[in-house]
Amino acid sequence: MNDAVQVRDLKKNFKVAKTGRGGPLAKLKQFIHPLHESLNAVDDISFAIRRGEKVAFIGPNGAGKSTTIKLLTGIFQPCAGFVRIFDQDPYIDRKNVAYKIGTVFGQRSQLWYHLPAYHSFKLLGTIYDIDRKKFKERLNHLIEIVQLSPFISRPIKELSLGERMRCELVASLLHNPEILFLDEPTIGLDIISKDAIRHLIHQRSELEATTIFLTSHDIADIEKVCDRIILINKGKIIVDDSVKSIKKRYLKNKVITMKSEEKLEWRFHPAISLVHERDSFYKFEIDLNLMNPQEAVRYFAQNYRFTDIVIEDPPLEEIIKGIYQS
């Protein structure tokens, strides 16, 4: 089987207690005889991920992303449907599947807080039954790539967030997992650290054909690492397509940036809106339903004087935002 992940008709709902609304009597009633309601966290989703594919799994807050990851990693048992990670049920064969998956959760740590990073890595090497010689080789290789040497002997609690995340990534790659689950791996990091993390993830995936399953609210993570997006909302998959196809399908406008040495006297046009002006730069949005980019450039050339013009797609973030809002 070429699929790393197979998900079919997956459902997960939770029983949550109804909050007691009303006066003290209603609250007492709820306390003595609590009523529950069912919350559909994941509602009949299906998808497959091939080996080596890099997939972004995104959605607004409360969409069901974390629940889906927990179903894929075997933490939760589905209410219906099935999940297979390399043809194994992650809930039943949790231990076997654990050797094949690596995880990085941006807001949690898998390292031992009070121990130096190196000792945490050694401990993980024992937990994952990694051959000593292979472990040493791999660790030295990862330390070199991620430049961990300056702080590998310091306790995790003394490291900055960026340093800690690099250690987390190394920890997740030590046992050479076939699939890497990343949940907000760049959250709270500065731009340089983010770039380093993205580069490492992308490089590992290319070199070792590691399947990547990434959830992130940072669209730059998606653009730089992934080639496919699965968008989930209210437990259902809304979009499942490559990044290129999504841009093509959902692109409703283009952005044109124009440089003009003269002050622009903009006249209203139904297909073109001026979104931003600063110094001699003017940014416009072209409604592709009313006008194509060639016509837009012709219009600018005929009516205005400019020294430079750039046509580009709106950021992926705008496209995703548009999908969320629709």
Add this chain to the structure above:
Amino acid sequence: MHNGKNRKELFVRSSFFLAILYIFSKLWQATQFSDAANQQSMIWYLSVTELIVLSVPFIQVDIENDIRSGDVVYQLLKPMNYLWLKISDCIGSFLFRFTVLMLIAIPFCAYLSGSIPPLPILFATYLTAGIAGLVFILFQTTIGLLAFKLQDSTPIFWVWQRCSFLFGGLLIPLDFYPAYLKTTAYFLPFASLLYGPGRLILSFNIEHFFIVLGGLLFWGSFALFLANWMYIRMLKALKVNGG
């Protein structure tokens, strides 16, 4: 080992231990323990019971924090048993503390009491004390796992701790208790965990040694079963809020 690394904490713990031994040795001199032999024995008794109590780390706090923060779920992603990882970590801390405090207590008690029990008796006593500490860890693991249902297991631990002090004869051997209280204590685990090992140093005999060992094995098995059962139930019913 992380608690051992904290030298200040170990220093404070050791100082407290020695202070307790010193204060009580002076207290018994002034009370009904006018017999010097009894006073000597009592210092050694207290050294054993306090050693157990002061060496056991608060594993229930770690487990409770993991459950409340949801971290327990993420620990399950590794190919290891979360429960045994926690217990092993705790045993490491316990053995380190136990060894350090024991090595401090023995010479100090010898100085306070003016004598030292024979080596075989010391060995048998501290062996059972060490096993008692491990059983304590198992029971406290169960208390920590209760946080899954109760969210806060601290009150349960307080009750457990106070009962262990009272029914375990932490400060005074159960021999001095009223009959009804003594009988009640014998049915609870605390007598085996504290009084049992301490009693060996008061008046050692091989029969009592095996009785204490048997009690510890029984309660240890019970605590292990309970902890495992609760852990399995927790895994089955696990709920972490998504998102």
